[in-house]
Amino acid sequence: MAEVDGFDPYQPYRSTLLTPERVRALSQLRPGIVVRDAVLCWATIIAAWTIASWDGRAWVCLLAAVFVGSRYYALYIMGHDGLHRRLFPTRAANDRFNDLVILGPIGAITRLNNRNHLAHHQYLGHAEDPDRFKHACFNKSERLELAAFLVGITSVWRAAHNVLVGNRATGDGYTVRDLAILGGWQVALIGGLTAAFGWWGYPLMWLLPVFVFTYLADLCRSFLEHSHPEADATADHHRLITFESNAFERWFLAPMHMNLHVAHHLWVGIPYYNLPVADAEMSQHPLARELERRGSYLAYLWRYWRALPLDECKPAGRLA
Incomplete structure (x- = not known):
């Protein structure tokens, strides 16, 4: 997070918890891991589609949809590293x-979608943060x-608007190469899933699982990893939280070590597969005790829910 108006509460941690030498070492890229993980995720998705198409029972298709959505979310988190250009050396x-x-x-392209995400890192804790x-x-x-x-009722349009407006402001847009990639994928998905399942294959075995288990899951994770049940002016000074969590929650809400969110925000150059080492090493420093660590995502969501309503968070015009 960059300094804005003299405010960067995390610079002391960034410069102290890990030495520059360790950050450089942990930032070394290993593309073989990326390729392996991507292959495993897509293999699981394709296997789920294959089993569901062969069996055909509703509960099997439902279970397959869960695997499709959740494993695509793991891919999406890898794609988040791609937005930081931390998958391959070039x-x-x-x-x-x-x-x-x-x-x-x-339907996303790295060159266009990374601006919104990089601005989130730069302006976390400020009104300029698009997220x-x-x-x-x-x-x-x-x-x-x-x-x-x-x-998703109040968030889908806002998320799409942030990306589209950002691209319009820079005058950038989709190239022939981009449209070929996006169009090719949609033709393959619509054609393949319609052939395997019928007319409902694409909407129910792709669009719905990705919306629920990728978009909504990532929305929920982002909220839980940066929020506090208190006024924003107070919360803005400690927006970084690491979740230790459990395997079930990590599968659905924070695959690929994204629960170790403090380490990621402090050193965005460290790829997802090195975050456990970075988190373990930074936790040994006494200063790390000042950073918040939570246990369960769902337990914190319940705590936030029970704290509502939060009158200090309401716009002035809505206060009683």
Whole structure:
């Protein structure tokens, strides 16, 4: 996170918890791990589709959809590293792999989508953060607001708007190469899933699982990893939280070690597969005790829910 108006509460941790030498060592890329993990995720997705198509029973298709959505979420987290260009050593190789193998199926392109995410890192804790609507409490001060946010009612348009407006502001757009990748994926997904399942294959075995287990899961994770049940002016000074969590929650909410979110935000150059080492080493420093660590994602969500309504989070015009 960059300093804005003299405010960067995390610089002392970034410069102290790990030495520059360790950060450089942990930032070394190993593309073989990326290729392996991507192959395993896609193999699981394809296996789920194959078994569901062969069996055909509703509960088997439902279970397969869960695997499709959750394993694509693991790919999406890898794609998040791709937005930081931390998959392959060169920008060209990173973007090619990220677009062709990871982001293309959901209509995203690294060159266009990374601006929004990099701005989130730069301006976390500030009004300029494009993802502020995900974790601030001003739009989650009541239970109905929180519920509407978590199911996507109040967040889908805002998320799409941030990316589209950012691209329009820079005058950038999709190239022939981009459209070929996006179009090729949609033709393959629609054609393949329609052939395997019928007309409902694409919407119910791809769009719905990705929306629920990737988009909504990532929305929920982002909220939980940056939020506090308190006024935003106070919360802005300690937005970074690591979740130790459990295997079940990590599978659905924080695959690929994304629960170790403090280490990621402090050193964005460290790839996902090295975050456990970075987290373990930084935790040995006495200063790390000042950074918040939580246990269960769901336990914190319940704590936030019970704290509502938060009058200090409501806009002035809505206060009684």
